[in-house]
Amino acid sequence: MKQVQSTEAWRAIARELAARFAPRAAEWDRTRSYCWQNVAELVDAGIMGMTIPTEYGGKGASLYDAVVVIEEIAKACTLSARIVVEANMGALSAVMAYGSEEQKRRAAALVLAGDKPAICISEPEAGSAATEMRTTARRVPGGYVLDGRKHWITGGGISRLHLIFARVEDERGREQGIGGFLVISDPARGEMPAGFRVAGRERTMGLCGMPEAELVFENLAVADDMVLVPPRGFAHGFADLMAAYNCQRVGAGTVAMGVAAGALEHATRYLKTRHQFGRPLAEFQGLQWMLADMDAGVHASRLMLHEAARSRAANGAPFPDMMMAARAKAFATETAIRVVNDALQIFGARGYSDREPLERMYRDVRMFTIGGGTAQILKTQVAGCLLGIPTPQTREGQAGLAAAAGGDEEPAEADRRM
Numbered sequence: 001m002k003q004v005q006s007t008e009a010w011r012a013i014a015r016e017l018a019a020r021f022a023p024r025a026a027e028w029d030r031t032r033s034y035c036w037q038n039v040a041e042l043v044d045a046g047i048m049g050m051t052i053p054t055e056y057g058g059k060g061a062s063l064y065d066a067v068v069v070i071e072e073i074a075k076a077c078t079l080s081a082r083i084v085v086e087a088n089m090g091a092l093s094a095v096m097a098y099g100s101e102e103q104k105r106r107a108a109a110l111v112l113a114g115d116k117p118a119i120c121i122s123e124p125e126a127g128s129a130a131t132e133m134r135t136t137a138r139r140v141p142g143g144y145v146l147d148g149r150k151h152w153i154t155g156g157g158i159s160r161l162h163l164i165f166a167r168v169e170d171e172r173g174r175e176q177g178i179g180g181f182l183v184i185s186d187p188a189r190g191e192m193p194a195g196f197r198v199a200g201r202e203r204t205m206g207l208c209g210m211p212e213a214e215l216v217f218e219n220l221a222v223a224d225d226m227v228l229v230p231p232r233g234f235a236h237g238f239a240d241l242m243a244a245y246n247c248q249r250v251g252a253g254t255v256a257m258g259v260a261a262g263a264l265e266h267a268t269r270y271l272k273t274r275h276q277f278g279r280p281l282a283e284f285q286g287l288q289w290m291l292a293d294m295d296a297g298v299h300a301s302r303l304m305l306h307e308a309a310r311s312r313a314a315n316g317a318p319f320p321d322m323m324m325a326a327r328a329k330a331f332a333t334e335t336a337i338r339v340v341n342d343a344l345q346i347f348g349a350r351g352y353s354d355r356e357p358l359e360r361m362y363r364d365v366r367m368f369t370i371g372g373g374t375a376q377i378l379k380t381q382v383a384g385c386l387l388g389i390p391t392p393q394t395r396e397g398q399a400g401l402a403a404a405a406g407g408d409e410e411p412a413e414a415d416r417r418m
């Protein structure tokens with residue numbers, strides 16, 4: 001992969017864009033609208049799909065470069081930063097790692113033109129326990145037919161490329177494992193494949209410009225050339241697809257850290273300008289210590305995220321190390337919620353008003369310990385690595401896991417969780 005520009009050049013581009021995005025952020029939030037204007041500027045700047053290799057039209061940037069860009073943009077506009085994550089990680093990481101030449105070419109073209117792909121895993125009855133998903137992909141001549149529903153799908157109703165996780169069944173209904181199915185729609189033109197419907201949108205607390213949608217599949221046909229076959233086949237499909245998802249975890253953790261870094265900057269400025277008791281707030285030691293703790297949290301998060309972004313999976317696959325990604329996302333997201341809360345506190349009543357960005361940042365940052373693997377699940381993953389044991393979550397425990405996998409082989413815990 002050829003690196004076409006330095007990390008510092010990327011940072012400068014991102015800062016320039018962030019300065020333009022900051023004054024618009026409140027309006028996307030207030031009107032609950034997707035920031036198409038920002039997307040057009042991200043396309044022009046080469047940030048949509050910046051990590052796509054140059055042979056597919058991207059910039060060949062590293063995950064670390066993308067993380068640097070995401071932090072700068074998140075300081076100004078959480079919504080835009082989240083789009084940059086999914087336009088470089090998420091579904092795209094899996095397609096660029098495991099896809100056929102044709103799949104890579106099509107995914108790259110969509111993202112480079114401004115699409116934010118959707119990754120469709122969660123279902124009403126399968127959240128953290130993602131492998132309890134009920135969506136099925138039944139083998140038929142020439143492909144598969146999907147039936148089921150997904151909820152909380154980021155970008156549902158605006159995304160063009162969808163990577164749908166489903167239980168794969170052969171012609172006789174025997175289960176093969178979990179696979180990824182690529183479906184392309186064009187919602188802007190009202191063109192949805194037959195059997196693919198957006199059933200509704202959540203009314204969310206934060207990140208209000210981003211649709212979180214329920215998707216329904218009824219006899220949705222997916223041809224063989226749109227099946228994303230994981231390297232070890234469907235039997236280990238979930239684990240392989242989730243390995244690619246570690247890129248997304250680093251990206252999402254970085255959005256949270258970037259929002260916290262932005263809140264820290266706002267708080268630092270405010271402490272110097274607001275006066276009470278005849279002195280600037282900056283002179284009160286209690287607030288100075290709060291600021292120092294906020295700074296330490298942001299700094300530690302950044303170091304963990306950068307370490308994860310530069311790491312490689314234990315098996316050499318082009319994704320971050322699973323434990324580093326889980327540790328960094330859990331720590332950065334919990335820390336970011338605390339930091340933004342403290343920044344809001346420093347602003348007093350003004351922080352609670354929508355005249356200041358803190359109120360929006362506080363709502364925006366809250367989702368990051370939930371979406372993309374909760375903090376609890378990620379910590380369970382870290383503990384499992386430290387202890388060197390899979391930590392069963394089912395009532396039946398270890399034996400139940402092996403039985404559920406249908407074999408003697410003990411399934412790795414990563415084979416089962418979001």
Ligand SMILES: Cc1cc2nc3c(=O)[nH]c(=O)nc-3n(C[C@H](O)[C@H](O)[C@H](O)COP(=O)(O)OP(=O)(O)OC[C@H]3O[C@@H](n4cnc5c(N)ncnc54)[C@H](O)[C@@H]3O)c2cc1C
Nearest residue numbers: 119120121122127128152153154367371372374376393418
């Ligand atoms: C804004 C947002 C965007 C999202 N985007 C997407 C998307 O694009 N695609 C997608 O597929 N999904 C998406 N999700 C769904 C997300 O991945 C799930 O919400 C998440 O995996 C948790 O599932 P759940 O909400 O059903 O919670 P549950 O799994 O029901 O968990 C409820 C609580 O119990 C805890 N818990 C559960 N099991 C354990 C355990 N074994 N040990 C300890 N604690 C446990 C959880 O941490 C949580 O606090 C999104 C969610 C949000 C909020």
